[in-house]
Amino acid sequence: VHLSLDPEPDRELLRKVARGDRASFGVVFDRHAAAALRYARSLVRDAFAAEDLVHAAFVRLLEAARAGGIDPGRGTLRGLLFRTVRNLAIDWIRARGRDVQLEDRDPRGAGNDAHVRLDLEAALALIPETHRSALLLRVDAGLAYAEVAAALGATIAQVKNWIFRARRALAETMLEPDGAKEVGRVV
């Protein structure tokens, strides 16, 4: 009987998944899938494609589980999962021949009223992709800075800076819908 209140580590769950334990897979899925799907949607902006990407990412996780688990040198399960989602998104965009990288779409260009409070998705779309990814991976997915850095192929210092900038940009867009800019930290 598992009496500990601590959640079972991903790596242990993955070992059980390798033995065909569907309940353990359910726990892993419930722990990470929603954030993974939101992240995928933020990257490809296509709900169906995002589902496909997350599905493929989890399938790779299953394959890794059956192949003996994740090499600790490759990081954590969640880090690997989100890195996989991102890499698959890049492949998906390339396969579609889009002349874009994981870049940004400015909803203001679509005629949005800057004075209207933008919803989160639109606000996130205003942020450079790396900043948005860093914020989502940290705040929504719960990755540590080192995991975010590994997922984005960046340094921890970059991640720290991107998350700060993303927070500030979101605050300006969502909390100050009249377009008021941060005027410095003047009291």
Added chain:
Amino acid sequence: VWCEIDPVELSAFIDGEVSPERAAELGAHAASCASCRHELERARLTDDAVRRAGPPMGLDALRSSLLRKVDRARTRSRLRLAVPVGVAAAALLIGLEIWSAKMEAGRPVELPPPSTSLAESPMVDALALDAASIRLAILAENPEPAVRTSLDKRLDAIVDRIERLQKNRPN
């Protein structure tokens, strides 16, 4: 009044990505710094907005699809395990059946001379293989009583046939 605290560091503080000592310093500072409290409150609101994003559509279907994949993988894994185990068990049972049939006939375990072996062993061996298959099915599938009775009858019939062949064996 500009606060001297680096806002990037304050953001990392929110994320628990500064040392415990530095976190204590920043916490103490923020308690008396309206600017930092404002910054922290803004960050909390934006983070809350990100976390409030509900479960995305399609999540349930995705979960079901992946669980089916886990189930299929488990089934394939069991089959992969079952086949070699079954082959090994069948080989063992076949060996036992042949050995048993030959022993009951009072024949030494060693290979018989070619003259008798060529005339009789192929049939005995084939029947022993049938018997082994039935016994394996009984062991592996634990069939319902009615099926079990039917399999037992077939097994008895095969054993009788083997015995008859052995009795009629030319010495």
